[in-house]
Amino acid sequence: MQVTSQTFKSNASAALRDAALQRALKNLKAGFPGKRAAAIAKLPEFDALRAAGRDLKDHTLEHLDFYLERFEAKVIEQGGQVHWARDAAEARHIVLDICRAVAARRVTKGKSMISEEIGLNEFLETHGIQPVETDLGEYIIQLRHEYPSHIIAPAIHLNRDQVADAFHAHHGPYGFTERNEEPRALMNEARQVLRQQFLSADVGITGANFCVAETGATVIVTNEGNGDLTQTLPRVHIVLASLEKMVPTLEDVSTLLRLLIRSATGQEITVYTTFSSGPRRPDDLDGPEQFHVVLLDNGRSGMLGGEFQDMLRCIRCSACMNHCPVYGAIGGHAYGWVYPGPMGSVLTPQLIGIDAAGQLPNASTFCGRCEEVCPVHIPLPKMMRHWREREFEQHRSPAAIRFGLGAWAFFAKRPALYRIATRFGAWLLRRLGGREGRIKHLLLAGGWTAWRDLPTPQGQTFQQQWAARRGARS
Amino acid sequence: MNDAPSCPPNPRVGLFVTCLVDVFRPTVGFAAVKLLEDAGCTVEVPATQTCCGQPAYNSGDRADARELARQVIAAFEDFDYVVVPSGSCGGTLKQHYPPLFDGDPAWQARAERLSAKTFELVSFLTDVLGVERVTARYPGAVTYHDSCSGLRELGIKSQPRRLLATVADLDLREMAESEVCCGFGGTFCIKFPELSNRMVSEKVAHIQATEADTLLAGDLGCLLNMAGKLQRDGSAIQVRHVAEVLAGLTDAPAIGEPDRGDPPCK
Numbered sequence: 001m002q003v004t005s006q007t008f009k010s011n012a013s014a015a016l017r018d019a020a021l022q023r024a025l026k027n028l029k030a031g032f033p034g035k036r037a038a039a040i041a042k043l044p045e046f047d048a049l050r051a052a053g054r055d056l057k058d059h060t061l062e063h064l065d066f067y068l069e070r071f072e073a074k075v076i077e078q079g080g081q082v083h084w085a086r087d088a089a090e091a092r093h094i095v096l097d098i099c100r101a102v103a104a105r106r107v108t109k110g111k112s113m114i115s116e117e118i119g120l121n122e123f124l125e126t127h128g129i130q131p132v133e134t135d136l137g138e139y140i141i142q143l144r145h146e147y148p149s150h151i152i153a154p155a156i157h158l159n160r161d162q163v164a165d166a167f168h169a170h171h172g173p174y175g176f177t178e179r180n181e182e183p184r185a186l187m188n189e190a191r192q193v194l195r196q197q198f199l200s201a202d203v204g205i206t207g208a209n210f211c212v213a214e215t216g217a218t219v220i221v222t223n224e225g226n227g228d229l230t231q232t233l234p235r236v237h238i239v240l241a242s243l244e245k246m247v248p249t250l251e252d253v254s255t256l257l258r259l260l261i262r263s264a265t266g267q268e269i270t271v272y273t274t275f276s277s278g279p280r281r282p283d284d285l286d287g288p289e290q291f292h293v294v295l296l297d298n299g300r301s302g303m304l305g306g307e308f309q310d311m312l313r314c315i316r317c318s319a320c321m322n323h324c325p326v327y328g329a330i331g332g333h334a335y336g337w338v339y340p341g342p343m344g345s346v347l348t349p350q351l352i353g354i355d356a357a358g359q360l361p362n363a364s365t366f367c368g369r370c371e372e373v374c375p376v377h378i379p380l381p382k383m384m385r386h387w388r389e390r391e392f393e394q395h396r397s398p399a400a401i402r403f404g405l406g407a408w409a410f411f412a413k414r415p416a417l418y419r420i421a422t423r424f425g426a427w428l429l430r431r432l433g434g435r436e437g438r439i440k441h442l443l444l445a446g447g448w449t450a451w452r453d454l455p456t457p458q459g460q461t462f463q464q465q466w467a468a469r470r471g472a473r474s
Numbered sequence: 475m476n477d478a479p480s481c482p483p484n485p486r487v488g489l490f491v492t493c494l495v496d497v498f499r500p501t502v503g504f505a506a507v508k509l510l511e512d513a514g515c516t517v518e519v520p521a522t523q524t525c526c527g528q529p530a531y532n533s534g535d536r537a538d539a540r541e542l543a544r545q546v547i548a549a550f551e552d553f554d555y556v557v558v559p560s561g562s563c564g565g566t567l568k569q570h571y572p573p574l575f576d577g578d579p580a581w582q583a584r585a586e587r588l589s590a591k592t593f594e595l596v597s598f599l600t601d602v603l604g605v606e607r608v609t610a611r612y613p614g615a616v617t618y619h620d621s622c623s624g625l626r627e628l629g630i631k632s633q634p635r636r637l638l639a640t641v642a643d644l645d646l647r648e649m650a651e652s653e654v655c656c657g658f659g660g661t662f663c664i665k666f667p668e669l670s671n672r673m674v675s676e677k678v679a680h681i682q683a684t685e686a687d688t689l690l691a692g693d694l695g696c697l698l699n700m701a702g703k704l705q706r707d708g709s710a711i712q713v714r715h716v717a718e719v720l721a722g723l724t725d726a727p728a729i730g731e732p733d734r735g736d737p738p739c740k
Binding site for chain 1: 496503529655658659660663664729
């Protein structure tokens with residue numbers, strides 16, 4: 001996919017003016033935060049669970065090599081295969097080779113952000129293999145040639161009429177010639193079209209919410225059941241997972257599931273929680289003949305032991321973006337790559353570079369709501385600040401900002417000069433404001449006064465008045 | 475009153491005025507002094523203070539942030555307490571100074587000592603001094619915005635509401651989403667003005683929906699932002715720092731309001 005994070009600021013402007021998007025975003029804000037809050041209110045031990053979740057993810061990351069090898073051994077023991085992918089290109093080729101070995105023409109897919117990260121769909125298409133997304137949201141955006149705007153609700157940027165248009169444009173060949181806008185009818189339409197795809201697919205690809213080192217199982221949580229059909233019907237099941245999806249035991253999965261689902265959709269548990277352990281055994285009624293797990297690094301091992309390691313605790317619940325006032329204003333596409341919102345603002349610079357993604361960690365007021373709701377206590381603002389530090393050290397911050405900061409710091413570090421400068425500044429601003437008490441247009445502060453007035457200082461600085469008062473007292 | 479046993483009867487308090495209060499709203503500084511003196515504190519205002527360094531810190535400029543932190547620590551470390559009429563600047567001193575000196579144990583120890591005795595003004599009055607009521611009167615309906623740093627870094631939520639409840643004739647009306655950011659964000663409002671405008675527009679809509687005549691908060695940055703937006707929209711809602719109302723210092727025009735007396739600069 002085309003990266004547009006470089007133009008975040010203009011993407012955001014366009015998003016603010018996109019009436020359909022703004023309509024859709026209202027639903028997001030009205031939905032997720034309230035559902036999460038209600039679910040957590042019913043779970044008194046939620047804070048203890050968060051601490052446990054953080055600690056078990058930290059423990060796993062500290063011993064990641066051990067758990068990765070243990071997981072691999074267990075998968076092999078059950079007749080599956082593990083493929084190690086250093087980067088996106090390696091992962092794509094591994095998947096292509098597996099598909100080619102079985103002469104696959106059609107691949108069904110459960111929802112996977114790793115698939116988005118490695119740009120799998122476009123790649124398979126250019127090699128003559130048809131990928132079919134089977135998660136309803138993913139399916140809708142595939143029809144529209146878009147990418148997800150949210151990590152668990154990929155089509156959250158769309159309204160019902162847009163979905164109706166997409167189905168009407170594509171479902172004629174399947175016998176659906178009437179344009180339908182009723183949600184249940186739209187769902188039935190998708191179900192019937194997708195059923196034909198499920199039954200004719202050669203390979204099924206899913207993601208993984210967790211990889212269990214103890215048992216060699218991978219776990220997905222879904223509400224539509226499409227994941228199960230994707231992975232049990234075709235001959236081959238490929239799981240795409242990144243390294244940090246590892247957890248030591250099934251007990252740990254249970255801890256993280258309780259955190260993940262409540263933080264994500266506000267459910268206590270999803271409709272389906274599916275564990276996949278190797279290919280079909282002789283006495284199994286169904287299941288794939290081959291079971292492959294592709295374990296993707298793509299820059300993550302470089303985060304271990306450094307100031308961004310905590311980010312690898314992320315369990316992709318989306319609570320940070322659901323509560324982020326910036327994400328809520330512009331949606332996910334403005335961020336310009338796969339992962340939007342606060343978690344994306346930390347992860348994206350690591351995965352595609354600070355050159356392309358430098359604006360993202362700056363696009364935060366550090367209001368701290370993301371960290372407040374994170375189920376594994378990731379200090380997201382702190383890590384965005386770390387990216388700003390890298391940017392500053394490498395002289396990448398915008399020249400005007402650097403100049404302004406430099407001038408301010410020069411005075412702030414010299415209290416006597418600072419007092420003179422602030423006296424003058426207060427006097428000048430007050431003069432510019434006149435009797436009004438506020439300024440409507442101020443040179444060099446156009447970003448402020450384009451949208452709001454600037455209240456002027458009251459008069460003399462506090463320090464001036466305090467010194468005068470002290471003088472009067474003594 | 476967790477810290478009561480270690481609290482001397484007449485504590486010497488260093489007031490960290492904050493750069494915005496110093497320049498834009500000295501009344502907040504005097505309100506803080508009055509509240510502290512009424513509660514039995516001796517208040518001093520070191521002349522060598524400038525800014526806590528947060529703009530540098532949040533812009534990734536650790537070197538300047540550290541230098542300013544050293545300046546603040548040196549100016550304030552001899553006081554019994556350091557009190558700040560801002561959750562944002564208070565949070566910087568209390569939460570961010572110690573990790574700023576990772577790898578510098580001597581300064582980190584000093585930063586930690588400063589952190590332990592630094593408090594935001596309203597939480598200092600209630601949580602440390604045990605102040606339960608004020609003597610002020612403010613006739614009118616007010617609504618209160620929870621500024622992000624005070625709320626999430628320092629746990630300030632009930633303290634201002636408890637004291638406001640004791641202000642005579644004051645009617646507190648909660649706004650929807652009082653805990654959502656107003657869009658100020660320091661340099662954020664300069665770097666991303668359109669986003670900032672969207673956020674403050676939503677905030678202002680929630681404020682106006684309460685039909686309160688006064689907006690209060692504990693951070694001048696947020697207050698300047700919200701006042702500027704309300705006034706650009708032609709709203710008559712008055713905007714003040716919560717300390718002004720608690721101290722009864724509400725004679726001065728509200729933030730961004732025209733002077734009622736003679737213009738002092740012309």
